[in-house]
Amino acid sequence: MFFLKEETKIITMHPSYFGPNMREFLIARLNEEEEGRCTGDHFVICVMDMVDVGEGRVVPSNGCAEYTIKYRAIIWKPFRGETVDAIVTSVKPTGIFTLAGPLSVFIARKNIPSDIKWEPNTVPPQYTDHADQVIEKGTSLRLKILGVKPDVAAINAIGTIKEDYLGPL
Amino acid sequence: MQLRLPPSLHYPITVTSLLKKEGDTVERDEAIFWYKYQTVVEEGDGMGGTAYVTRDFPTRFESPVDGTVEKWNIAKGDVIEEPTDIVLIEEPCAHEVQFGGMCAECGKDMTEATYNTEISETYRAPIQMTHDNTTLTVSAREATRVEEDAKRRLLGSRRLSLVVDLDQTIIHATVDPTVGEWMSDQDNPNFEALKDVRSFQLVDDTPGARGCWYYIKLRPGLEEFLENVSELYELHIYTMGTRAYAQSIADLIDPTRKLFGDRILSRDESGSLTAKNLQRLFPVDTSMVVIIDDRGDVWRWVANLIRVVPYDFFVGIGDINSSFLPKKQEIPTPRKPKAVMEKESAAEVPGSNGLAEKTGPSEEVSALEQLVTMGGGDDPRLLQEQTDAQEETIMHQVEDRPLLQKQKELDADEESSGESNDLSLSPDEGHDTTRPRHHLLVDYDTELYQLQDRLEEVHRRFFEEYDRLRASSLGTRVSALRGEKAASKDKDVDLRLVPDIKNIMPAYKSGVLGGVVIVFSGVIPLGQDLQNAEMSLWAKSFGAVIQKNINKRVTHLVAGRNRTAKVREATRWPNIKIVTTQWLNECLIKWKHLDEEPYLLQVHPNDRAEVLSPGSREMMEKSWPSSEDEALDGSEEEELSGEAAGLFESTPLSYDLDDQAAVHDELKEFLGSDDESESDTEVWSEDNPDSSRKRKRGEGNGTDEESGDDQDSELENEGSRLSQRIKRSYARTTGLKEVAIAENPSEETVETRFEEGSFPAPDDHDDGADVTDTGEGTPGAEAGQLEVPSDIVADESDVDDFEREMMAAFDEPDEPGSSQS
Numbered sequence: 001m002f003f004l005k006e007e008t009k010i011i012t013m014h015p016s017y018f019g020p021n022m023r024e025f026l027i028a029r030l031n032e033e034e035e036g037r038c039t040g041d042h043f044v045i046c047v048m049d050m051v052d053v054g055e056g057r058v059v060p061s062n063g064c065a066e067y068t069i070k071y072r073a074i075i076w077k078p079f080r081g082e083t084v085d086a087i088v089t090s091v092k093p094t095g096i097f098t099l100a101g102p103l104s105v106f107i108a109r110k111n112i113p114s115d116i117k118w119e120p121n122t123v124p125p126q127y128t129d130h131a132d133q134v135i136e137k138g139t140s141l142r143l144k145i146l147g148v149k150p151d152v153a154a155i156n157a158i159g160t161i162k163e164d165y166l167g168p169l
Numbered sequence: 170m171q172l173r174l175p176p177s178l179h180y181p182i183t184v185t186s187l188l189k190k191e192g193d194t195v196e197r198d199e200a201i202f203w204y205k206y207q208t209v210v211e212e213g214d215g216m217g218g219t220a221y222v223t224r225d226f227p228t229r230f231e232s233p234v235d236g237t238v239e240k241w242n243i244a245k246g247d248v249i250e251e252p253t254d255i256v257l258i259e260e261p262c263a264h265e266v267q268f269g270g271m272c273a274e275c276g277k278d279m280t281e282a283t284y285n286t287e288i289s290e291t292y293r294a295p296i297q298m299t300h301d302n303t304t305l306t307v308s309a310r311e312a313t314r315v316e317e318d319a320k321r322r323l324l325g326s327r328r329l330s331l332v333v334d335l336d337q338t339i340i341h342a343t344v345d346p347t348v349g350e351w352m353s354d355q356d357n358p359n360f361e362a363l364k365d366v367r368s369f370q371l372v373d374d375t376p377g378a379r380g381c382w383y384y385i386k387l388r389p390g391l392e393e394f395l396e397n398v399s400e401l402y403e404l405h406i407y408t409m410g411t412r413a414y415a416q417s418i419a420d421l422i423d424p425t426r427k428l429f430g431d432r433i434l435s436r437d438e439s440g441s442l443t444a445k446n447l448q449r450l451f452p453v454d455t456s457m458v459v460i461i462d463d464r465g466d467v468w469r470w471v472a473n474l475i476r477v478v479p480y481d482f483f484v485g486i487g488d489i490n491s492s493f494l495p496k497k498q499e500i501p502t503p504r505k506p507k508a509v510m511e512k513e514s515a516a517e518v519p520g521s522n523g524l525a526e527k528t529g530p531s532e533e534v535s536a537l538e539q540l541v542t543m544g545g546g547d548d549p550r551l552l553q554e555q556t557d558a559q560e561e562t563i564m565h566q567v568e569d570r571p572l573l574q575k576q577k578e579l580d581a582d583e584e585s586s587g588e589s590n591d592l593s594l595s596p597d598e599g600h601d602t603t604r605p606r607h608h609l610l611v612d613y614d615t616e617l618y619q620l621q622d623r624l625e626e627v628h629r630r631f632f633e634e635y636d637r638l639r640a641s642s643l644g645t646r647v648s649a650l651r652g653e654k655a656a657s658k659d660k661d662v663d664l665r666l667v668p669d670i671k672n673i674m675p676a677y678k679s680g681v682l683g684g685v686v687i688v689f690s691g692v693i694p695l696g697q698d699l700q701n702a703e704m705s706l707w708a709k710s711f712g713a714v715i716q717k718n719i720n721k722r723v724t725h726l727v728a729g730r731n732r733t734a735k736v737r738e739a740t741r742w743p744n745i746k747i748v749t750t751q752w753l754n755e756c757l758i759k760w761k762h763l764d765e766e767p768y769l770l771q772v773h774p775n776d777r778a779e780v781l782s783p784g785s786r787e788m789m790e791k792s793w794p795s796s797e798d799e800a801l802d803g804s805e806e807e808e809l810s811g812e813a814a815g816l817f818e819s820t821p822l823s824y825d826l827d828d829q830a831a832v833h834d835e836l837k838e839f840l841g842s843d844d845e846s847e848s849d850t851e852v853w854s855e856d857n858p859d860s861s862r863k864r865k866r867g868e869g870n871g872t873d874e875e876s877g878d879d880q881d882s883e884l885e886n887e888g889s890r891l892s893q894r895i896k897r898s899y900a901r902t903t904g905l906k907e908v909a910i911a912e913n914p915s916e917e918t919v920e921t922r923f924e925e926g927s928f929p930a931p932d933d934h935d936d937g938a939d940v941t942d943t944g945e946g947t948p949g950a951e952a953g954q955l956e957v958p959s960d961i962v963a964d965e966s967d968v969d970d971f972e973r974e975m976m977a978a979f980d981e982p983d984e985p986g987s988s989q990s
Contacts, residue, residue: 090431092299093315094266108266108273123427147276149269156269158276
């Protein structure tokens with residue numbers, strides 16, 4: 001699910017950046033460091049705006065300035081039970097690897113409808129029900145998240161397409 | 170899941186009541202039965218004192234898993250003495266496939282642990298078996314299932330699996346930017362050879378070489394090879410390069426991904442940076458897998474392996490992804506086709522010598538270092554070091570441009586040799602003297618064509634065996650079950666009947682050099698374990714037997730250098746073929762027992778000893794100590810030896826003629842059998858230059874095409890340690906040869922040690938030289954034995970020569986006295 005979240009971050013600026021464009025530098029730094037980051041709990045999708053930049057304080061001993069910035073960002077926190085669209089990255093006899101944006105979701109064979117079978121002899125290999133449903137690398141899937149587990153700098157999720165209205169789009 | 174009592178309980182325990190009936194659902198950490206145990210406790214008796222009493226303690230047993238109770242193995246009142254199975258619980262999900270610490274089927278967190286957790290849930294699925302992902306793990310049962318599916322499919326399409334290594338097996342890669350320059354320069358002599366080199370840029374990779382260009386040369390015939398082989402095999406890539414690298418290569422060699430699909434395993438997923446493991450891809454059964462790789466050691470020489478000759482197109486670059494691997498033991502591999510080689514070796518007799526020598530000692534790696542590299546897989550510090558090493562290799566190539574240097578050398582060589590009109594001398598350029606400018610890069614490789622034949626043959630044998638097994642089992646079944654049923658079975662693939670590649674291939678291969686007994690001479694560095702050296706293992710996988718010493722069972726002596734003690738010894742045995750290492754190499758490459766004739770080593774005439782007659786050979790068997798023994802004796806003597814060395818100089822010459830004759834015979838045995846002898850006689854007879862010179866020249870004419878008048882130049886042509894040693898001894902004027910040589914015994918080969926050690930031998934016989942008297946504890950006792958087959962007397966002239974030299978030598982010492990006898 002997407003949220004608009006207010007967060008704070010401390011950015012240290014080198015004295016060479018001190019000047020009239022300071023604010024632009026700060027915004028650039030903030031965007032660069034925050035956008036796309038995964039905290040293990042959620043993904044920061046986009047920094048909206050800076051609410052409060054605060055006063056820069058020069059750190060004794062090295063001349064850098066510290067800014068405590070409050071900003072708002074759109075974040076995405078995947079939940080169990082959430083339905084997302086994903087793109088297949090690879091298919092294996094054990095299941096399907098997909099990416100829902102930054103989130104890697106694995107669909108085990110058990111969570112694939114039993115009429116969709118593993119078909120290794122095609123190029124590239126695919127899951128198919130030998131009718132209109134073909135799942136191969138690059139296919140778009142709608143899946144439901146069964147479980148989410150944070151890792152150090154990534155989130156892994158388990159998905160299923162064994163329910164109504166799920167599967168290849 | 171069968172629940173088992175943990176060993177940590179206080180046994181014996183008595184079950185007091187079962188809380189769940191069969192069919193009941195159980196939740197994790199829910200009590201399923203009560204039990205009691207007895208123990209001795211300290212109790213106050215209410216009067217201020219304490220007493221030890223035995224008490225019963227009732228306790229609950231809690232289920233570590235969810236599910237429904239299927240079957241109790243215990244009942245109320247049971248006394249349990251040791252851990253046993255107590256109850257079968259049917260779980261809704263066995264968590265057999267796990268992804269990133271979650272069960273991939275039910276989404277439960279597998280890393281959770283409570284007070285009740287005996288074994289982490291993650292151990293239920295310990296096996297990684299997907300090529301490109303390490304977060305997905307499966308249980309052994311799931312792995313078996315997946316693998317069996319795959320096997321059925323492969324058998325159905327009559328294919329096997331083939332694991333393909335990239336670097337130096339099917340491609341050769343370099344980051345040397347020189348290649349790029351040469352490719353864009355039409356006038357460059359290497360332009361022609363580089364025409365089909367492909368390149369790509371890797372941005373991520375190592376921090377040291379951001380965005381550096383990789384130049385990839387495909388092995389000749391690769392496209393065709395893969396195309397043909399993919400009809401018989403399902404192809405997998407297993408490389409020690411990074412993921413990005415492997416993908417880029419796959420894009421080059423298989424743009425449509427028809428051949429490899431996404432069956433690519435790189436170092437990022439390999440799990441080990443130092444070894445390749447077939448179980449990583451085929452965790453359960455490797456009976457239908459063939460591997461092709463240029464390194465046997467990383468696979469620990471598994472029976473599935475076909476070792477191919479490393480493809481070395483960019484000269485001197487090697488394998489750019491090998492920093493993590495244990496260092497390679499060099500096998501000198503001929504880069505040129507045989508025809509060229511032969512031309513060269515005809516031009517200069519020690520031709521093979523030169524090639525072998527080039528890879529020389531600097532690249533030899535001690536066994537210890539290898540072990541260290543092998544063992545250090547998990548040490549983060551070592552890993553870091555290796556990563557640094559890898560970066561360094563890359564940086565090195567980018568900055569140093571080894572190819573450019575080599576070409577420059579080549580050009581320089583050419584100029585100088587052009588002046589002296591002496592082209593045939595340098596082994597590097599002998600092959601194309603007509604070209605205006607030599608090009609460094611040549612593309613002679615034909616390995617893939619041979620490899621394809623071998624893979625086809627292995628495939629054919631596998632399915633022949635499979636069909637045979639199936640036919641025979643079907644036959645029995647037909648008789649048992651009647652026709653129509655058997656016919657339907659025919660479609661089914663019976664996995665139990667699948668033969669094992671690990672039996673088929675070795676059986677095939679061992680026929681190649683079956684019955685061949687090999688002794689190496691000057692091939693495997695002295696410090697290395699003979700049986701486990703790369704060359705030995707390779708040869709042994711083809712059925713050859715490696716022996717250390719020459720005896721009557723030996724059929725081939727594979728000599729890396731000419732004129733070693735073993736070569737000389739082998740000339741005595743008519744049944745031993747003395748061949749160059751090239752013969753063995755070609756045999757191993759071609760999987761054929763090749764005719765030895767073109768590879769016979771040209772034995773130096775002076776080394777050619779008299780062939781043993783069958784009778785004397787038997788005597789030899791009994792009384793002739795093997796060269797190994799002698800070597801040991803030699804070194805022992807050497808230890809005794811400052812003394813022994815001194816002895817030699819100061820021993821009075823109180824020989825009568827008989828003694829002398831005996832000593833000469835014996836000495837000849839020793840001296841003649843090795844290069845060392847030459848240098849020594851040389852020095853001894855300095856007072857008598859005529860004889861030595863004559864002798865020397867005679868040799869020169871016999872072996873080297875160009876008969877140099879100048880001894881020095883002649884010797885240099887041999888380009889070996891021999892020449893160095895001879896020079897060293899020239900520079901010296903005293904008779905203290907033994908001492909000087911013993912300075913660095915580590916450099917000496919076994920053979921030479923035996924030589925040195927035996928010098929004092931003559932002295933032992935000044936008290937009678939009784940050849941049959943072997944009981945003495947003197948160091949020369951064994952040497953004395955050597956004389957027993959005294960019918961081995963070489964031609965008279967040689968003996969005379971020796972006599973003269975001996976006399977010269979014995980005359981030299983002027984200080985009489987003996988510490989011996």
